[in-house]
Amino acid sequence: MAGNSRITSTRSVYARRIFMVHKVVAEQVAGGISTTAIRIRESGIERRARFRGLAEPLSLLVALAVLIGVFSLLNERFLTASNLQNVLTQSAIPLIVAVGATLVILLGSIDLSVEGVMGATGMTWILLSANSRGGADLGPWAWVIALGVALVIGVASGLIFTALKVPSFIVTLGMWYVGLGIATMLYGTDLLPRLEDEGLKGWTSRISFGLPNSFWVALLVIGLGIFVLRSTRIGRVTLAIGNSETIVRSAGLPAFRVKVAVFAIAALLSGLGGILATVQLDIGSPTVGSGVLFIVIPAVVIGGTHLGGGKGGILRTVLGVFLLTILNNGLILSGVESSYQSAVTGAILVAAIVFAAWSQRDRLQVAK
Amino acid sequence: GCTSTAGGTATGSSGPIAKEDLVLVASVINTTNPYFIANIEGAKALSKKLDIPLEIIDSQGSSQTEISKIQAILAQGKKVVMFVNTVASSDTPTIVDAVKRAGGYVSIWWNKPDNFEPWDAGDNFVAFQKHAGVDSGRCNAKAIGDALGGKGNVIMFPGVEDSTTSATRVAGFEAEMRENYPDIKILEKQASNWDPQLANQNSKDLIAKYGDQINGVWSADDGMQLGALQAFDDAGLLNSVKFASDGLYPDTVKLMKEGYGNNAIVGETFHRGYMASAIGLYTAYQAAIGEIVPSELPKDKRDSFFDIKCVTPETLGDYAKYDTDTAAADFVDNLVETGPWDTEPATLVGGGGPEVLPKS
Amino acid sequence: MVAARQIAGGKVNDVTTTPAVLRLDSVSKSFGSNRAVRKVSLNIQSGEVIGLIGENGAGKSTLLKMLSGNYRHDEGTIAVNGREVQFRGPADALRAGIGVVHQEQSLFTNLTIAENIEVNTPMGRGGVNRLGLYNWRRLYADAAQALDLIGSHLNPKTRVSDLSFVDRQMVEIARAIRVSAASHTTPLVILDEPTAILERTETAILEREISKLRDIGSVIFVSHRLDEVMRICDRVVVMRDGELIADRPVDDVTEEELFRLMVGRETHAAVRNRRSIEATSSPIISIHDLTRAGSYADVSIDAYPGRVLAILGTSGSGRESVVRAVFGAEGFDSGSVSIAGYSGHQLSIKRAVDLGVGYVPAERKTEGMVGEMPADQNITLTHPGSAAVGPFELPRRRLSLARMWFEKLDIRPREPLHMLQDFSGGNQQKVVLAKWLNSSNLKALVLDHPLRGLDPGAAETVNAQIRSVCDGGTAIILIPDTIDEALDIADDIVVMRDGRISGVFDLGHDNPATLDLLERML
Amino acid sequence: MSKIDNEATKIAVPVLIPARGKLPSVKRLGGWHAIGPIVIFLAILVVVAILTPAFIGGGGLAIIASSSAPILLLALGQAMVLNVGSIDLSNAAIGLLGAILLALTLGPVAGLSPLIVLLATTAFGAVNGLILAYAQVPSFALTLGTLGIFQAIALVASGRTTVYVSSNGESVRSLYESGIANVPMTFWMGVLLAVALWVLLRYTRIGRGMTAIGKNESAAIFSAVRTRSLKVLAFALSGFAAGLAGIAIIAQAGSASPTGLGSDLLLPAIAAALIGGTSISGGVVNPLTVIFGALTVALVPIATTAVGIDAQAQSLVYGAVIIAVVALTMSRNKSSIVK
Ligand SMILES: Nc1ncnc2c1ncn2[C@@H]1O[C@H](COP(=O)(O)OP(=O)(O)OP(=O)(O)O)[C@@H](O)[C@H]1O
Ligand SMILES: Nc1ncnc2c1ncn2[C@@H]1O[C@H](COP(=O)(O)OP(=O)(O)OP(=O)(O)O)[C@@H](O)[C@H]1O
Ligand SMILES: [Mg+2]
Ligand SMILES: [Mg+2]
Numbered sequence A: 001m002a003g004n005s006r007i008t009s010t011r012s013v014y015a016r017r018i019f020m021v022h023k024v025v026a027e028q029v030a031g032g033i034s035t036t037a038i039r040i041r042e043s044g045i046e047r048r049a050r051f052r053g054l055a056e057p058l059s060l061l062v063a064l065a066v067l068i069g070v071f072s073l074l075n076e077r078f079l080t081a082s083n084l085q086n087v088l089t090q091s092a093i094p095l096i097v098a099v100g101a102t103l104v105i106l107l108g109s110i111d112l113s114v115e116g117v118m119g120a121t122g123m124t125w126i127l128l129s130a131n132s133r134g135g136a137d138l139g140p141w142a143w144v145i146a147l148g149v150a151l152v153i154g155v156a157s158g159l160i161f162t163a164l165k166v167p168s169f170i171v172t173l174g175m176w177y178v179g180l181g182i183a184t185m186l187y188g189t190d191l192l193p194r195l196e197d198e199g200l201k202g203w204t205s206r207i208s209f210g211l212p213n214s215f216w217v218a219l220l221v222i223g224l225g226i227f228v229l230r231s232t233r234i235g236r237v238t239l240a241i242g243n244s245e246t247i248v249r250s251a252g253l254p255a256f257r258v259k260v261a262v263f264a265i266a267a268l269l270s271g272l273g274g275i276l277a278t279v280q281l282d283i284g285s286p287t288v289g290s291g292v293l294f295i296v297i298p299a300v301v302i303g304g305t306h307l308g309g310g311k312g313g314i315l316r317t318v319l320g321v322f323l324l325t326i327l328n329n330g331l332i333l334s335g336v337e338s339s340y341q342s343a344v345t346g347a348i349l350v351a352a353i354v355f356a357a358w359s360q361r362d363r364l365q366v367a368k
Numbered sequence B: 001g002c003t004s005t006a007g008g009t010a011t012g013s014s015g016p017i018a019k020e021d022l023v024l025v026a027s028v029i030n031t032t033n034p035y036f037i038a039n040i041e042g043a044k045a046l047s048k049k050l051d052i053p054l055e056i057i058d059s060q061g062s063s064q065t066e067i068s069k070i071q072a073i074l075a076q077g078k079k080v081v082m083f084v085n086t087v088a089s090s091d092t093p094t095i096v097d098a099v100k101r102a103g104g105y106v107s108i109w110w111n112k113p114d115n116f117e118p119w120d121a122g123d124n125f126v127a128f129q130k131h132a133g134v135d136s137g138r139c140n141a142k143a144i145g146d147a148l149g150g151k152g153n154v155i156m157f158p159g160v161e162d163s164t165t166s167a168t169r170v171a172g173f174e175a176e177m178r179e180n181y182p183d184i185k186i187l188e189k190q191a192s193n194w195d196p197q198l199a200n201q202n203s204k205d206l207i208a209k210y211g212d213q214i215n216g217v218w219s220a221d222d223g224m225q226l227g228a229l230q231a232f233d234d235a236g237l238l239n240s241v242k243f244a245s246d247g248l249y250p251d252t253v254k255l256m257k258e259g260y261g262n263n264a265i266v267g268e269t270f271h272r273g274y275m276a277s278a279i280g281l282y283t284a285y286q287a288a289i290g291e292i293v294p295s296e297l298p299k300d301k302r303d304s305f306f307d308i309k310c311v312t313p314e315t316l317g318d319y320a321k322y323d324t325d326t327a328a329a330d331f332v333d334n335l336v337e338t339g340p341w342d343t344e345p346a347t348l349v350g351g352g353g354p355e356v357l358p359k360s
Numbered sequence C: 001m002v003a004a005r006q007i008a009g010g011k012v013n014d015v016t017t018t019p020a021v022l023r024l025d026s027v028s029k030s031f032g033s034n035r036a037v038r039k040v041s042l043n044i045q046s047g048e049v050i051g052l053i054g055e056n057g058a059g060k061s062t063l064l065k066m067l068s069g070n071y072r073h074d075e076g077t078i079a080v081n082g083r084e085v086q087f088r089g090p091a092d093a094l095r096a097g098i099g100v101v102h103q104e105q106s107l108f109t110n111l112t113i114a115e116n117i118e119v120n121t122p123m124g125r126g127g128v129n130r131l132g133l134y135n136w137r138r139l140y141a142d143a144a145q146a147l148d149l150i151g152s153h154l155n156p157k158t159r160v161s162d163l164s165f166v167d168r169q170m171v172e173i174a175r176a177i178r179v180s181a182a183s184h185t186t187p188l189v190i191l192d193e194p195t196a197i198l199e200r201t202e203t204a205i206l207e208r209e210i211s212k213l214r215d216i217g218s219v220i221f222v223s224h225r226l227d228e229v230m231r232i233c234d235r236v237v238v239m240r241d242g243e244l245i246a247d248r249p250v251d252d253v254t255e256e257e258l259f260r261l262m263v264g265r266e267t268h269a270a271v272r273n274r275r276s277i278e279a280t281s282s283p284i285i286s287i288h289d290l291t292r293a294g295s296y297a298d299v300s301i302d303a304y305p306g307r308v309l310a311i312l313g314t315s316g317s318g319r320e321s322v323v324r325a326v327f328g329a330e331g332f333d334s335g336s337v338s339i340a341g342y343s344g345h346q347l348s349i350k351r352a353v354d355l356g357v358g359y360v361p362a363e364r365k366t367e368g369m370v371g372e373m374p375a376d377q378n379i380t381l382t383h384p385g386s387a388a389v390g391p392f393e394l395p396r397r398r399l400s401l402a403r404m405w406f407e408k409l410d411i412r413p414r415e416p417l418h419m420l421q422d423f424s425g426g427n428q429q430k431v432v433l434a435k436w437l438n439s440s441n442l443k444a445l446v447l448d449h450p451l452r453g454l455d456p457g458a459a460e461t462v463n464a465q466i467r468s469v470c471d472g473g474t475a476i477i478l479i480p481d482t483i484d485e486a487l488d489i490a491d492d493i494v495v496m497r498d499g500r501i502s503g504v505f506d507l508g509h510d511n512p513a514t515l516d517l518l519e520r521m522l
Numbered sequence D: 001m002s003k004i005d006n007e008a009t010k011i012a013v014p015v016l017i018p019a020r021g022k023l024p025s026v027k028r029l030g031g032w033h034a035i036g037p038i039v040i041f042l043a044i045l046v047v048v049a050i051l052t053p054a055f056i057g058g059g060g061l062a063i064i065a066s067s068s069a070p071i072l073l074l075a076l077g078q079a080m081v082l083n084v085g086s087i088d089l090s091n092a093a094i095g096l097l098g099a100i101l102l103a104l105t106l107g108p109v110a111g112l113s114p115l116i117v118l119l120a121t122t123a124f125g126a127v128n129g130l131i132l133a134y135a136q137v138p139s140f141a142l143t144l145g146t147l148g149i150f151q152a153i154a155l156v157a158s159g160r161t162t163v164y165v166s167s168n169g170e171s172v173r174s175l176y177e178s179g180i181a182n183v184p185m186t187f188w189m190g191v192l193l194a195v196a197l198w199v200l201l202r203y204t205r206i207g208r209g210m211t212a213i214g215k216n217e218s219a220a221i222f223s224a225v226r227t228r229s230l231k232v233l234a235f236a237l238s239g240f241a242a243g244l245a246g247i248a249i250i251a252q253a254g255s256a257s258p259t260g261l262g263s264d265l266l267l268p269a270i271a272a273a274l275i276g277g278t279s280i281s282g283g284v285v286n287p288l289t290v291i292f293g294a295l296t297v298a299l300v301p302i303a304t305t306a307v308g309i310d311a312q313a314q315s316l317v318y319g320a321v322i323i324a325v326v327a328l329t330m331s332r333n334k335s336s337i338v339k
Helices: A002-074 A081-106 A114-128 A140-163 A168-187 A213-231 A233-243 A245-250 A255-281 A293-303 A314-333 A338-358 B034-050 B063-075 B091-101 B133-147 B164-180 B196-213 B222-234 B250-258 B273-288 B316-323 B327-338 C060-067 C090-095 C113-118 C136-149 C165-177 C179-183 C200-213 C226-232 C255-263 C319-326 C349-354 C364-368 C375-379 C395-408 C425-437 C456-471 C483-489 C514-521 D002-012 D032-051 D053-057 D060-083 D091-109 D112-135 D139-157 D170-177 D185-203 D205-215 D217-222 D227-253 D266-275 D287-307 D311-329
Strands: B002-004 B022-028 B054-058 B079-085 B105-109 B125-131 B152-157 B184-189 B216-219 B242-247 B265-270 B303-306 B309-311 B346-351 C022-031 C034-044 C049-054 C075-080 C083-085 C098-101 C188-192 C218-222 C235-240 C243-249 C285-292 C296-303 C308-312 C334-339 C342-344 C357-360 C444-448 C475-479 C492-497 C500-506 D178-180
Touching (some): A002 A338, A081 A114, A081 A213, A081 A233, A081 A293, A081 B196, A213 A233, A245 A255, A255 B196, A293 A314, B054 B063, B054 D311, B091 D227, B105 B273, B133 B216, B152 B196, B222 B250, B222 B265, B273 B346, B316 B327, C022 C060, C049 C060, C049 C255, C060 C098, C060 C218, C136 C165, C165 C200, C255 C456, C296 C308, C296 C319, C296 C475, C308 C456, C308 C483, C319 C357, C319 C444, C319 C475, C375 C395, C444 C456, C475 C483, C483 C514, C500 C514, D032 D053, D060 D205, D112 D139, D178 D185, D185 D205, D205 D227, D217 D227, D266 D287, D287 D311
Parallel strands (some): B022 B054, B105 B125, B216 B242, C049 C218, C049 C235, C308 C492
Antiparallel strands (some): B303 B346, C022 C034, C285 C296
């Protein structure tokens, strides 16, 4: 003890000195310096934030404009009203599904069950509506029950994912097969069910107020999606979970319920997409959703929503869907052979993400 | 040590098998396409007629699934009489090999490698059977060509690009147009992967591209045609465009009969899935019970083309009888009576060796 | 204000009449066989600021997590405002009026300040209605009010990712006191090492605000900086090995006493004999006119073998970026860094390490260690050659090597095969040091806040190790937590301000006063 | 260096860790996630054996093994990529492209052909890795894009048709036709690769670095691990494994086509890797248990057929079983948060 006394006294000298200094600093900081400094920094931050919020969608918009420009040079029919309406019709179903997919990806998860859910819902719906196989025509109840099937699949995915902690990749991959299986079993071995309701036939691509009906539906869904994401508890907690689920839990937020809800919403939207696809095709088919997943996921990614969750949004996804639909349509209109279409789309996807990431490259950055 | 592998020992058995020991097996590509569902129907009808149990294999569109499921059944030691609608041509050697090792008998439909012939593989590979694609394509081309009065523009929707079935139909269609309808122009081909949804989308894009220049639409199967019809209907163009395709699905029959879209559908080639499976299975069955000895058959009976019927709205009535509730059972009754190669409307019209594509 | 009390057999004899804001009675918590918190009893009155101190792993965070509803206690009772409570989750604790600033920052960086502050407000009471719909106007107003309460003028619409560390900490505190909205009671605010990641100058602001919190509610404040505890708190409680071993008003204790209570021994800190640069030695690291736009400019620093060079500066001074440039982790626009004679513009981490530089980053958990790998594998990660033949690793040699380092640096528990994340912060830091010391060719070691979050006892051992490395002829570049730390250990001090060097001192000749240094920092 | 060694040996003896109570035996075997895949596979197998004894007796095991071979090879490559925290959606397409190239070149260049194919597929994988590492883009999106490109190359290279091996196919064919214990060499090729990768991961500096990347990439960067090179290597290995899968496809079918055998192995292979205990978020992988993951994925559709489940219900059963199996075998010890 005695041997240390010199040391301890030096320590307390330091402590006292530091204490004094701190008083000085605290006073300095309290008066004068801080407020101006903070104000200057804040205005800088806001400007940066606003710019950053725009920068990415802006580059997407530029890319879209370039594509549209190139395609309209290659084929003058590209920019006609009828082709634009055609593009909007084609983008409607992917848009509806992509709103749900964006929410799921914002969670940091993924939903691969899209096509299965579309099949199961579409098949349930058409078999319960007026169709060429006869059977029950439940009218509006067909919608309720069909969307109920989607809801059940979505809730099941969500529950297995959250309660059993199975990665969403596998849960929804499994649910893809399950949905397809449900559709296949419902379909049975009978004739193709065709839609009998004349009012519904071709409804999706019919034009009202200048836009195709299905696109109006998509607009409604997008609007609702943006509202949910921006101004509801589910939406905000979704973003929070994407940022850090640990914090969500330690803050006592309802992570469990929100995750299940998001999977349910996504499945419902896939289901709605399935019904519209069935209406569009006029025929019930278990594979009515084929190919949708591989538009939707790249669209979300190209839109700039992070697969890790927490960053991104629905409007950017909308741009992503447009980019891919226009690309698809433009390639056909400019006469690119079907064999090369997947390569061109793939190359543009790669180019888009490399372009977007290039400026943010950093030796310490972690890209997964 | 190193041994020979892949499921049981190689027997390559010949000699008749007692009927009680047999199992019928029908392997289809999926269970959601009307054609494959009809395959199952035919197999069921034959199973009932012969009083032999039946197993169905759903390949789920995957060669690997197909092969391993077939092997799974073979491994149980059953003596199989098998009909396989192969997912890809390249699956055939593997399947034949497995069946041979298990001492079963198999008929393959639609797809096989050109150089892999039944007579080279032994008696267990009883036969390869198909409807000739070139003829089918020609039938459709004639229907459209005539309906358009030899003038106009046509778009085409092939199936999966590397499918022989689709490629032969495309070749036949193009050859017929080139040879006999020089004033008809093929505007564009968009492979639509046997997918109605994709054909629907591609139709929309091509409508946007060509508008009312399009006078005729050809699809490699009726599924895609249903998708295309809807797109043209939506665009309000149905009344002025003529359609032709392969398969004559019951849905198509109905549309043709109704005169849908100003008699939009002008030509179809006819075949029924139940006929294919029943013929395939029955051929293999005859070999299994020793009724026929494959190696003693002429080559054209082991690598066969069946009759292609070109159906037009006028002749449609003749085919109604093949879609009644008892049609499959009736066909099987006839089949057992007249044998695998001579049952109307699927009679053998020749063959032997790969289909010869018309020169372009 | 503070009632007199004494500790008798773990029981608190309380002689006040008003119910305590918080009352713990023999609270215990075990993780398996590890009894992290043992029979802790504690009373907190309204308006009291309690300092909670203890070694790393003493059980402080565990105790606090029981109060915040993150853990459930195994035994004992917890009473809030005189009512016994059983928290089933964080939401229950919030409802009872307990707000927490966790040891790890827990803000949603992708959301606005307002949302982070209001995140715990129950639906229907604040900016979120019963259906879960947001009223942004209300949300921003409420958040602004909460910020006002602690004297912060941050814009509630700003995204947290755009904030500095202090500002984030302010947001956390604002959030913690927002529990009053949830409970209608005066809040109990728990602050678990809120200052650990801050620069000293920044903590001044925070200290002022924490002191002010006593007007709003009660506070439990955890820190390893004893001087800070002494300044801020009314009362200090000390934990050791899960037990509460002392509970004193600040006026009755000295820092030395607290140190002894915490660690169970006297401080071993020894005064260092400073050496001057030997005429013959040449610098190992030589930074010349290093410039990076927007970060720092014209920085020239020489680091000599056997000497500790400390760089002082506030958080905007650019000192971190400079040392990261030395390690090749960040680029620079012009100037040069030469290491042991090698000089190149494009320096990569790999090249820096090959040249003999080591770097202990400030962000230990994310940059310094692979938490899910055993400690021994962490130690050989950078220089696998020490336990490998060609490409093949030798697990036995790796283990014995790790054991040697565990012994040398007194890393506890002595279990090199355990996952590194399961060690306490101080011991993790020692493993990170060992990772670099394990090199046969360590010429320079860059230490970025090496004592961050370490208890004073652990800090001493780590410091001792740094000294002995230095004595072995390695150049040390240190970014210390405090001026004190720099004066304690350094041979040279470089002060940076706004990206430029504002002062250079050779402690062999110079004897700068703390105020002197501080002046050059601000 | 030798000084350290001496000290180490001196100290090692007294500091021996006191046993922290007896570890349960499962844990000593490497925890549930190490033996789980084996147990689940055997459990399903037992159910099948009870329901259809003839299947197991008739060489069912050999069938499962042989049909799991391409899945296994792809799953191993995928597992290496997952281990560094990325995903490779293009590896099955690379494998199929490899098969097509092999079928095209076996005739002209004979024995050199497999080498060329492996070189090519490894290079394809490396290109993925290079773009990933240097442009720092997310692998999911990147490989989704390259997937489209490889598919198109396959389609064009094959001339949009099935490509048959014209000659010199015997040696490749023999990989499927001959084998050990009635199981074709293609499967043993997978086992061999698994063992090699296991050694790489467990006993080499390269493997340690890869695992460190998967567990904490930032820390790996700051520990001077060559993260870029190792990520490129992981993708190159995925390409190499895909090349082997291509060879296995040719060995089995003697031909290849863009939509034929092997065209639909992407998702089954990922499922196999995950069932085999690989963590989808990186840093946890055991190539040896991936073998059982692949066997399970191959077994499920075979089992549904063997047991006699209605053809139309099989896809439903398949989906449900995959979810259940992963739920049972997944390693949850990494973190409680699963994305
Ligand atoms: N999640 C956990 N699982 C198991 N044991 C734990 C866990 N958290 C804490 N412990 C145990 O509880 C003891 C106390 O840890 P705690 O985190 O409360 O220490 P602390 O006093 O906060 O340390 P520090 O000053 O470093 O923050 C530790 O020794 C540890 O063994
Ligand atoms: N998952 C766990 N399992 C077992 N012990 C754990 C676990 N997590 C933490 N611990 C124990 O908790 C104790 C303290 O952990 P904690 O995370 O609080 O570190 P710390 O010392 O507070 O670090 P720092 O000072 O850097 O904040 C350690 O002794 C460690 O052994
Ligand atoms: Mg703590
Ligand atoms: Mg701590």
